[in-house]
Amino acid sequence: MNRPPATATQTPDATTRQRVHPFAVRPVVAVAVLVGVVLTALSGRYGYHRDELYFMVAGQHLSWGYIDQPPLTPLIARISTTIFGDTVMGLRVLSTLSCVATIIVVALLAREFGSARRGQVLAAICAAVSGFVLGVGHMVSTATYDLLAWMLIALFAVKLLRTRDGRWWLALGLTAGIALENKYLVVLPVAALLVALLIVGPRSVLRSWWLLAGVAVAGLVALPNVVWQFQHGWPQLTVAGGISEDDGTENRIMFIPLQILQLSPFLVPIWVAGFLRLWRKLQWARSIALAYPVLCVAVLLAGGKSYYALPLLLVLVAAGAEPTLRWVDKHRIQAVIAVALTALTSAVFTLPVLPASAADLVIPVNKEQGEQIGWPAFTESVAIAWGQIPPAERSTATIFTGNYGEAGALRRYGPSHGLPTAYSGHMSFADWERPPDTNTGPVLLVEIQRTPVFEANFRDCKQVGTVDAIVSNDEDGTALVLCDAPAEPWSVLWPKLRQFY
Structure with a gap:
């Protein structure tokens, strides 16, 4: 017109x-x-x-x-x-x-x-x-x-x-x-x-x-x-x-x-x-x-x-x-x-x-590419670490992750590996569910970086595995740390584990 x-x-x-x-x-x-x-x-x-x-x-x-x-x-x-x-x-x-x-x-x-x-x-x-x-x-x-x-x-x-x-x-x-x-x-x-x-x-x-x-x-x-x-x-x-x-x-x-x-x-x-x-x-x-x-x-x-x-x-x-x-x-x-x-x-x-194996070429510019790769392999690594817990103790054992991505991945892929519900204190995961106080057994911590102050909430912690990611994303090198038990009942410990960012 x-x-x-x-x-x-x-x-x-x-x-x-x-x-x-x-x-x-x-x-x-x-x-x-x-x-x-x-x-x-x-x-x-x-x-x-x-x-x-x-x-x-x-x-x-x-x-x-x-x-x-x-x-x-x-x-x-x-x-x-x-x-x-x-x-x-x-x-x-x-x-x-x-x-x-x-x-x-x-x-x-x-x-x-x-x-x-x-x-x-x-x-x-x-x-x-x-x-x-x-x-x-x-x-x-x-x-x-x-x-x-x-x-x-x-x-x-x-x-x-x-x-x-x-x-x-x-x-x-x-x-x-x-x-x-x-x-x-x-x-x-x-x-x-x-x-x-x-x-x-x-x-x-x-x-x-x-x-x-x-x-x-x-x-x-x-x-x-x-x-x-x-x-x-x-x-x-x-x-x-x-x-x-x-x-x-x-x-x-x-x-x-x-x-x-x-x-x-x-x-x-x-x-x-x-x-x-x-x-x-x-x-x-x-x-x-x-x-x-x-x-x-x-x-x-x-x-x-x-x-x-x-x-x-x-x-x-x-x-x-x-x-x-x-x-x-x-x-x-x-x-x-x-x-x-x-x-x-x-x-x-x-x-x-x-190809996923070549994503490292672009991750320095756009890290979100790497955050889409490797979650099934991540879950397999967690499952191997979980396997180190004696079967008799697994009914009272807990998986606790450091961030919502890890918890979400284990919720998604964990059941096929026989893993229990994974918990996290990160963001709204802290509000949805927490481990019952009857979970007095071992705790498998999933930590991007080992933190002594954080691990002090649990007894006798030792690293039993490492996540080797396919690409250089945030989870590459994540520590899998096995502790004997929580230092306090989960209901008492839970407010201390909340993370807002």
Whole structure:
């Protein structure tokens, strides 16, 4: 649809704000579905990620909240495995569909910024080949559904600014409320947008009863988890504080490099062009551009992880698709090569395309690859150590792990090796179950690193085995330590064994 020429009373900026081109449904959906097919084909190639093992156990203990997260992702894990099968592929079906939807929403954002068919398709392609989108789409994680929520919030915010229709606050509030049931990080982009609106406007969209209605909707949807956190002493604040304390300095140092690497270095010119376009030409959307640096400052101050700000880069990519087309028209061959290289590097570093034995090549850049490899072998090592306990003593013996990934793996694979229920004091595992006080026999500790202070809770500990992982992941070198008995009854010992991070 051709845009009418600007008049004295209708500037190009105003025209863009009032009208959009038709949505390029077929090519955009084709790009998104192609990614879905690739993700499905590769979804079972390695195995479960440690977080997925945790989510599956959490899904069997449905609640309005958990120590380290709201309830949505465990619920989705439960639904996906129930409908599509209790397998790696079955678990990841809804994650794949979320990725497909994210790509479509990025194209819709490009449309809101004035892109016609070709610009929308380019935006979809850029999202489809970006490392971050492929990485979170491949696995089940809170970031997977968080990304889709952020894209929808951005879409509704852009529609609000373009049309000045305050009713979009309701859609934004509803999406934010649902996102808060998945991860609290969603408050960051919303807060960044509000700060940007106060700085560069248009402030008129803030003077609306629809804004208050949107806030009310968000609060109402998020209320069950907020109540749960209140009733349990706000444990997620403790978890967040521990993560910031442990990793804050490293996160700040690596923030800018990872912003470039995790999305893709090849997409940098596009999101830079998008920022400049929003700031200089689409002045009604200036606050969208400013929201990104505001968000980056907030994440840096909090010591948060670099990916916390990545979704807003995809919004800038959507804005940059239209001006990038002019370069593509002049450099078609270079553009095809750039897309191919982006897709190749993103796939190698985020998807299980390499043999598991070669994953060490990419783990230094993306450690999540290694966290999907070796859990059955890990369980076999634990089973060998368990076999050193005399059969007569096993009925009162206990397996205690240092983290939720280990506990989740042993819950998943342990029964086939004759292992009993594995316990852990890590995150919500501490709330679900603890060993009975009648377990007065040997304790097999699974420790990534031997810790004398921790082992002091048990009697006469000695290392009886080591986990030799296939790749250099967190479990490589894990110590298997056999102790004679707990130093105190488990009911007394349990509060001392709780770990929040």
